[in-house]
Amino acid sequence: MxxxxxxxxxxxxxxxxxxxxxxxxxxxxxxxxxxxxxxxxxxxxxxxxxxxxxxxxxxxxxxxxxxxxEVRCLSCGYEGGINRLELDDYHYSIPVLRCPECSSSVEIIxxxxxxxxxxxxxx
Ligand SMILES: [Zn+2]
Missing domain, CATH: 3.30.2320.50 (hypothetical protein PF0899 fold)
Structure with missing residues (x-):
């Protein structure tokens, strides 16, 4: 565990x-x-x-x-929360580690x- x-x-x-x-x-x-x-x-x-x-x-x-x-975008400079992928069937959501604005890679802050x-x- x-x-x-x-x-x-x-x-x-x-x-x-x-x-x-x-x-x-x-x-x-x-x-x-x-x-x-x-x-x-x-x-x-x-x-x-x-x-x-x-x-x-x-x-x-x-x-x-x-x-x-919270993340920081390496391309557009976005800083803030992230989107979550809702899996309704499982009552579960997965954090998406991509910029919500431009989908580029992000750094986790x-x-x-x-x-x-x-x-x-x-x-
Ligand atoms: Zn971005």
Whole structure:
């Protein structure tokens, strides 16, 4: 499961960060997950609960905020969101990594990462 390895990395980084401060515990961890990561939010939450057991993060909640993809066009300079290909039969949509204006190749500027935005700590 991809989510488990990503979550392990996140938890490890947060625990390392916490070592620098004198806190009693953590209430909430806010995580920004890019829509292009293909990470399942439910799987992430489940992995978080399992991985944080017996650590300083045990019992804290995970808040996942999805970050929409943004691209920059290499030909016309367009910057912004992308189109999605709706697959109605599957109730699923696929992000199209092409410029919505001129269909040229684009560079991804947002939506591919997974970062911790904030920690609510108990002092
Ligand atoms: Zn373009």
């Amino acid at each position: 991809h989510e488990v390895s990503v979550m392990s990395g996140v938890v490890e980084a947060v625990l390392k960060e916490l070592e620098k401060y004198d806190v009693k515990g953590v209430e909430e961890v806010e995580l920004i997950v890019g829509e292009l990561t293909q990470l399942g939010h439910e799987q992430m939450e489940f992995a978080y609960e399992v991985i944080t057991r017996s650590t300083a993060l045990e019992g804290s909640s995970l808040r996942i905020v999805e970050e929409k993809a 947002k939506g591919r990462g997974c970062t911790v935005r904030s920690l609510k700590v108990i002092q």
